[in-house]
Amino acid sequence: MQYDNIVIALDGNGGDQGSSQLPQAIKFAIKKINAPVHFLIYGSKILEYELKNLGILKSYYTIIECNKNIPQDATIKEALNSYQNSSMYLCIQALKNKQCNAVLSSGGTGPLVAISRHILGCLYNQRPALCAIMPNSTQGFALMLDLGANASCKAQDLYSFALLGSCYYKALKPQVQRPSIALLNVGTENKKGNNVIKEAKNLIINDSNLNYQGFVEANKMLTSCFNVIVSDGFSGNIALKSAEGVVGFLKNQNKLKRFFLYLAKPSWLDAGQYNGSVLLGVDGVVVKSHASSQSKAIASAIVNTYRLCKNEIYNNFKQELKLNI
Amino acid sequence: MQYDNIVIALDGNGGDQGSSQLPQAIKFAIKKINAPVHFLIYGSKILEYELKNLGILKSYYTIIECNKNIPQDATIKEALNSYQNSSMYLCIQALKNKQCNAVLSSGGTGPLVAISRHILGCLYNQRPALCAIMPNSTQGFALMLDLGANASCKAQDLYSFALLGSCYYKALKPQVQRPSIALLNVGTENKKGNNVIKEAKNLIINDSNLNYQGFVEANKMLTSCFNVIVSDGFSGNIALKSAEGVVGFLKNQNKLKRFFLYLAKPSWLDAGQYNGSVLLGVDGVVVKSHASSQSKAIASAIVNTYRLCKNEIYNNFKQELKLNI
Numbered sequence: 182m183q184y185d186n187i188v189i190a191l192d193g194n195g196g197d198q199g200s201s202q203l204p205q206a207i208k209f210a211i212k213k214i215n216a217p218v219h220f221l222i223y224g225s226k227i228l229e230y231e232l233k234n235l236g237i238l239k240s241y242y243t244i245i246e247c248n249k250n251i252p253q254d255a256t257i258k259e260a261l262n263s264y265q266n267s268s269m270y271l272c273i274q275a276l277k278n279k280q281c282n283a284v285l286s287s288g289g290t291g292p293l294v295a296i297s298r299h300i301l302g303c304l305y306n307q308r309p310a311l312c313a314i315m316p317n318s319t320q321g322f323a324l325m326l327d328l329g330a331n332a333s334c335k336a337q338d339l340y341s342f343a344l345l346g347s348c349y350y351k352a353l354k355p356q357v358q359r360p361s362i363a364l365l366n367v368g369t370e371n372k373k374g375n376n377v378i379k380e381a382k383n384l385i386i387n388d389s390n391l392n393y394q395g396f397v398e399a400n401k402m403l404t405s406c407f408n409v410i411v412s413d414g415f416s417g418n419i420a421l422k423s424a425e426g427v428v429g430f431l432k433n434q435n436k437l438k439r440f441f442l443y444l445a446k447p448s449w450l451d452a453g454q455y456n457g458s459v460l461l462g463v464d465g466v467v468v469k470s471h472a473s474s475q476s477k478a479i480a481s482a483i484v485n486t487y488r489l490c491k492n493e494i495y496n497n498f499k500q501e502l503k504l505n506i
Numbered sequence: 507m508q509y510d511n512i513v514i515a516l517d518g519n520g521g522d523q524g525s526s527q528l529p530q531a532i533k534f535a536i537k538k539i540n541a542p543v544h545f546l547i548y549g550s551k552i553l554e555y556e557l558k559n560l561g562i563l564k565s566y567y568t569i570i571e572c573n574k575n576i577p578q579d580a581t582i583k584e585a586l587n588s589y590q591n592s593s594m595y596l597c598i599q600a601l602k603n604k605q606c607n608a609v610l611s612s613g614g615t616g617p618l619v620a621i622s623r624h625i626l627g628c629l630y631n632q633r634p635a636l637c638a639i640m641p642n643s644t645q646g647f648a649l650m651l652d653l654g655a656n657a658s659c660k661a662q663d664l665y666s667f668a669l670l671g672s673c674y675y676k677a678l679k680p681q682v683q684r685p686s687i688a689l690l691n692v693g694t695e696n697k698k699g700n701n702v703i704k705e706a707k708n709l710i711i712n713d714s715n716l717n718y719q720g721f722v723e724a725n726k727m728l729t730s731c732f733n734v735i736v737s738d739g740f741s742g743n744i745a746l747k748s749a750e751g752v753v754g755f756l757k758n759q760n761k762l763k764r765f766f767l768y769l770a771k772p773s774w775l776d777a778g779q780y781n782g783s784v785l786l787g788v789d790g791v792v793v794k795s796h797a798s799s800q801s802k803a804i805a806s807a808i809v810n811t812y813r814l815c816k817n818e819i820y821n822n823f824k825q826e827l828k829l830n831i
Contacts, residue, residue: 370579
């Protein structure tokens, strides 16, 4: 793909807040990116008025009017057949047609995964997974996947995630030749866990390209020394939301307690700045923002998406994957 | 069962710290209980010396020497066949023989569940689950189960957990006639989740004794209005540990940050005081303390176990279950 500028398609309808947080998010993001960028916004025409009011130059965006949204829990069949004129579908179609470098959506995970897989296809028949950069006290960050693209997983899927995560880590940090991989489990002892975990462990160990290091428990997600944490999409989603829930709860107390939390919490432990999980394994950069994100968190997701494209990270990941298949 | 005093059997070998935290825990617990209680301690003879050194009267305990411990990840077969002289096995045997009212162990969940099921049996063929009292900002507490007794679960198991949890809630809070039940899921929309969740939902809805209210996401565990949160043992364990991990991480910072956390955190959000998950569904009071518990958390588990027996809560739960089967 060759573009003069980075172009990001934005799903202007997805998410709990619809488009209400988007104009401010775009303003924050443009300031942070501080370089040429263009947004293809699939959403309500009213956004134009709001963007203008915020002083955002017309050269930064194109609005393609589209008011159709996909319900969060639409089935795969519904998403693919009844919502071809939805903003999410049109975004992914634009990516396929090379009208943009990446897509960012706060819409439902199920529909986003289904449409992306259908239109963009899967890389080397791997099972796509939502992958997030998790803050980590010992090594800056760790990758965690799957965070919800697959509600139920087989051992082979977990093996796919290990491969995708390892290659993505190398694309992000080329100096790490063999990223360490751990499986999220209910204990660290060798025989712990269910059959899917045990079988996945064997598949990963038997692949000499992968650097399997053991199990990790959910209470060590922020402090472990592993580069890649692999889980099924169901418990990965629950692990992430549970951690966020505690921080979110503490943040929703009265002003004084919030202030003490601000003093107690290291600055890197702020979920918002890591917003934007990459749908690793589809043939194109698709990023999922939290459905409940406010403007600052959406802005972070936009900036993170921009960096992925600008630094050719996803292309490097694809190259890496090709070498490891 | 009729006892003059409450008698609690303690597994003196289980847990990451072995017996090192136990004497101090017993001292804290005796002070807190402030009523006649007796401990049957299955563990090292050295404990006697330590208990004496702490000034604990001999009338509070009987030590049965036993130095055999079961590895955390022993298989069911191993636990049942090769560790009949372990402290955990002997504790459960004592409960079966009515030598005590309850058992408390910090040992491995797998062995504890296997031995308890084998020796004590399951109530009305229900699938036992580890159930914890979770602090909750809106209603004081919620029950959560399963927290790890079952590494993989079928829909029928989740239905069992809903029934057990509902009856246990009524035993704890008799004024609540129809405890509200929610299933832990990756989203709240009707079609979210995997097939096990969807099938379990239908089983629970179809039981008119149960008050099913919907799905709950892991970020709402501390703030939801549901009385009972049901999950499979794998993701329930991960949800709990993930939340604990965040609090634990914040608590492990430098002194100043810890102080600010102390000011930021409501006093009820302290995992230690809720230590002790009940193995709901076996025929006897078996309580599991965190493997990594320090003395204060073990003391809380002892006190919680004492209250279960003293207030006849487990017997009331069994009565309730009988009415609802």
